[in-house]
Each structure stands twice: as structure tokens, then as C-alpha cells.
Amino acid sequence: MKSKNLSENILKSLKSSGFDYIDLDTVIPTNLILERSGESFRSLIFSFIDQNGKEICLRPDLTIASCIKYLNQKKKSYSKVYYNGQAFRKVQKKNDKIIRDQIGFEIIGSKDEKRDDRQIINTGIKVLNKFRYKSGSITIGNVEIFHLLINKLDIPKRWKLRLQRHFWRESYxxxxxxxxxxxxxxxxxxxxxxxxxxxxxxxxxxxxxxxxxxxxxxxxxxxxxxxxxxxxxxxxxxxxxIREYLKINCKMSNAATILNAFFKKNKINLTVGKNYFPITKDKVSKLNVNFSSSFGRHLEYYTGMVFKITINSNSRKIQVNGGRYDNLISDLGSSKKIPAVGGAISLND
Structure with missing residues (x-):
């Protein structure tokens, strides 16, 4: 299937799932990026000064651009949106692409977070059904559990904040x-x-x-x-x-049991219910489902459930990545916390 036809079919699939299409701004204020991601993130963005002396940059991420649009429109209601376009980010690895063609979909402002987590994952599965594949996998993680664990540990508060803040920067x-x-x-x-x-x-x-x-x-x-x-x-x-926790990798049906055994062994007052996760089965359609405690470190704004759906189609690996980012819109300037969850497929892979 040609790339253009494939993209059109995915967009039609999202529309039929009840998502509304939105156009995103190609350039966004640089300060909104740096204030939440830190000055070090400047090395990854393409920024310049406009005719009014204001620093702006090419959008490095479509999710951030979508949340800025939601914020600027002063929406207060439940919103299901999808979009497509290019994200621009300087690369750190030789084979990485500067320009990423993506299609994204989000649910913003909902009060039923577990339902929406499931819907976003199911939408990702539906998108991948546009490809022919025999097998694949879903990896589920949860950044919230990591934060809860760190808060229970006997270390100075400043170190708890430091570890939580830099969880996504693996080497640091x-x-x-x-x-x-x-x-x-x-x-x-x-x-x-x-x-x-x-x-x-x-x-x-x-x-x-x-x-x-x-x-x-x-x-x-x-x-x-x-x-x-x-x-x-x-x-x-x-x-x-912490190191023992980050090694937990198991079938999805065993995740709650293994996590609770870990907490009990280390005398940590935490309990995870089986229904805490959006998926509890080990197989969905043709996809094997696993839990990984260390998954979800590739983007700094995730706050809860994270997922990756991977299939191999005609010797090509295709992925839908996503997760929950409940603090992103408030980090960008909202006066209140607005829950949000979404996913995206890269068309460059």
C-alpha cells in the first residue's frame, strides 16, 4: 500500500472512531518548550527570531503543538482529536530522521481515564489493522507507579524529585x-x-x-x-x-501479582489492583501483551500509562506509541490540571 493511500486510510479510520480533525501550527513559542523541558532541550529544536523579536521554533512534537492549540482555544470540554503532519527535531544518532511524518490522536479533558486509556490503545490497534501482519506485541508501562515508588523510599525529598524528574534521561x-x-x-x-x-x-x-x-x-x-x-x-x-523494580518484565496477566510481591518484599506500602491496567490479558487479537516497569522513558511528559504496539508488516517494523500526560497542558500554561492521553504512528519507519 502506497504511503499516501495508507495515510488517508488511517485518517479515515480515526474519523470513523469519533475523532475530530484539527490543523496544528507549524511554529510555536520557544519559551513554552524550554520552560517545561529545560534549557538543555534547546539543542534539539530549530529556533529563530521572528520579525517582532520573539523566539519561535519548528514544532518538535505534535502532541505539544496539539496541547498548545487546545490551550489557546480556551476549551474546557471533553475533546477527541486527530491530526497529521511533520515534527522537526535535531538528531543525536546518525540514522535518526530530522523530519518525522506522524499521525496522532488524543482524548483531552475526560473524567474517565481508565476508559480513555483503553480506547486510545484500541484505536492504535485499529490503525495497525490497516497493515497486513501475522503477529506483533503490545508493551504496557506506567510512569505513575515509578513515581509512587520513589515517594515511598527513605531518601531526602530533593532526591526524590531529582529521580522523578530525570527518569526519562536514562544515562543521567x-x-x-x-x-x-x-x-x-x-x-x-x-x-x-x-x-x-x-x-x-x-x-x-x-x-x-x-x-x-x-x-x-x-x-x-x-x-x-x-x-x-x-x-x-x-x-x-x-x-x-529501584534497580530491582526496573527489571520487572512479565506477561500482562501477571503484572499486578508480581508488582505486589515486589512491594511486599521491600516493605513498601503500595498495592496495584489488576484492573489498574488498561489491558489485563496476555493476548489481544494477534498481539502478545507484556508489562515492562522501565518502559516509558523516551518522552519526559508522560505521567501514567504508556504503551507501544509493534507489528512487522512486509519486513517493516511499524509502531504506535503513546501514553498519558496529565500535566502537559498545565505545564504549558493552563491554570488547572487537564487529563490527556494519546497515541501516534510514525510514517517514516
Whole structure:
């Protein structure tokens, strides 16, 4: 099937599933990207200054462009949308593509998140039925479980936030685990010098700014470190638990049982019900279904369920990826949290 005909058939399939088509802006304000993803993300975007002196960039992601559109239209209601177009992102690997042709579909503003998670996955399966294939797989993960686990661990709050924030940056996340495990970045001599500096600064004008922060803010942060120090023995145990958790990979029907056994073994007060997941069977249609605790680290805005559907059609691997991103619209400027879940298929693979 030619690419154009295939794209048209997928779009028709989404329309017949009750999704409404929307056009997305090709360029978006750069600050909306950097404020939520960090200045380091600048190396991945194509940005420039417009005639009014405002920095804008080519959309690096269609989901972000869709959420910005939802926000700008000041919608408050339930919305099912689909779209297609190109995303532009600088590549880090030689064989990666700068321009990605994608078709995406989303449900925004719903109050029945579990139902919508299932609907998005089922829509992804329906999209892939446009291809001929004999077998494939669905991988389910859940970023929310990871965040809940981290919140239960006996480590300083600042380290919990750090691990949660950088979960999607796998190499840096592993470096954080190494530091937490060994305390290799802690120099006791410098710590003592910092304590002396702290008491000296405490006597100064706390409204004075240093490098963009008030002296009061700096002292509060340092006070938290003193009262909640990082201890190597606890760090070693915490890292062991995290690494063990990230190795969990099993059939979908066993996921809740295995997770609960893990929590019980490590004396963590968490329980996962079997119906917590959008799929509980090991096979859906011709697709084998597995749970992976480490899956979902490729995009930083996922907050809950994540999935990947993979098929092999005529020696070509085709995927639908997606998940839940309940904080994205508020990160982009909404005054309230708006739940959202979606998926996308890349037409370049």
C-alpha cells in the first residue's frame, strides 16, 4: 500500500472512531518548550527570531503543538482529536530522521481515564489493522507507579524529585543512582566549609540577591540539606530497590501479582489492583501483551500509562506509541490540571 493511500486510510479510520480533525501550527513559542523541558532541550529544536523579536521554533512534537492549540482555544470540554503532519527535531544518532511524518490522536479533558486509556490503545490497534501482519506485541508501562515508588523510599525529598524528574534521561538517571549509591560526589571537607558559610550568611541581609536567588532562598535550601542529609547505607538500599523494580518484565496477566510481591518484599506500602491496567490479558487479537516497569522513558511528559504496539508488516517494523500526560497542558500554561492521553504512528519507519 502506497504511503499516501495508507495515510488517508488511517485518517479515515480515526474519523470513523469519533475523532475530530484539527490543523496544528507549524511554529510555536520557544519559551513554552524550554520552560517545561529545560534549557538543555534547546539543542534539539530549530529556533529563530521572528520579525517582532520573539523566539519561535519548528514544532518538535505534535502532541505539544496539539496541547498548545487546545490551550489557546480556551476549551474546557471533553475533546477527541486527530491530526497529521511533520515534527522537526535535531538528531543525536546518525540514522535518526530530522523530519518525522506522524499521525496522532488524543482524548483531552475526560473524567474517565481508565476508559480513555483503553480506547486510545484500541484505536492504535485499529490503525495497525490497516497493515497486513501475522503477529506483533503490545508493551504496557506506567510512569505513575515509578513515581509512587520513589515517594515511598527513605531518601531526602530533593532526591526524590531529582529521580522523578530525570527518569526519562536514562544515562543521567543511572549516574544519579551511582551517586546515591556511593556518595561519590560528597566531599565532607566541603560540606563543613559550606556549614560555616551558611552560618556566616545567616547573619547577613537575607533579601540580598545572589545569582538570581535571594539569600533567604539559598539558606532555606541549605537548611533542608542539613536537616535531611543523604546517607550512603540508605542510598545503597534504595538503589537496589529501584534497580530491582526496573527489571520487572512479565506477561500482562501477571503484572499486578508480581508488582505486589515486589512491594511486599521491600516493605513498601503500595498495592496495584489488576484492573489498574488498561489491558489485563496476555493476548489481544494477534498481539502478545507484556508489562515492562522501565518502559516509558523516551518522552519526559508522560505521567501514567504508556504503551507501544509493534507489528512487522512486509519486513517493516511499524509502531504506535503513546501514553498519558496529565500535566502537559498545565505545564504549558493552563491554570488547572487537564487529563490527556494519546497515541501516534510514525510514517517514516
Amino acid at each position: 538517571f543511572n549516574e544519579l543512582l551511582r551517586r546515591l549509591e556511593t556518595n561519590s560526589d560528597v566531599d565532607e571537607t566541603i560540606v563543613e566549609l559550606d556549614k560555616k558559610r551558611y552560618f556566616k550568611m545567616f547573619k547577613q541581609n537575607q533579601n540580598r540577591n545572589i545569582a538570581g536567588r535571594s539569600l533567604r532562598e539559598i539558606l532555606i535550601r541549605f537548611d533542608n540539606k542539613i536537616k535531611d542529609p543523604r546517607r550512603q547505607i540508605k542510598g545503597q538500599n534504595v538503589v537496589k530497590i
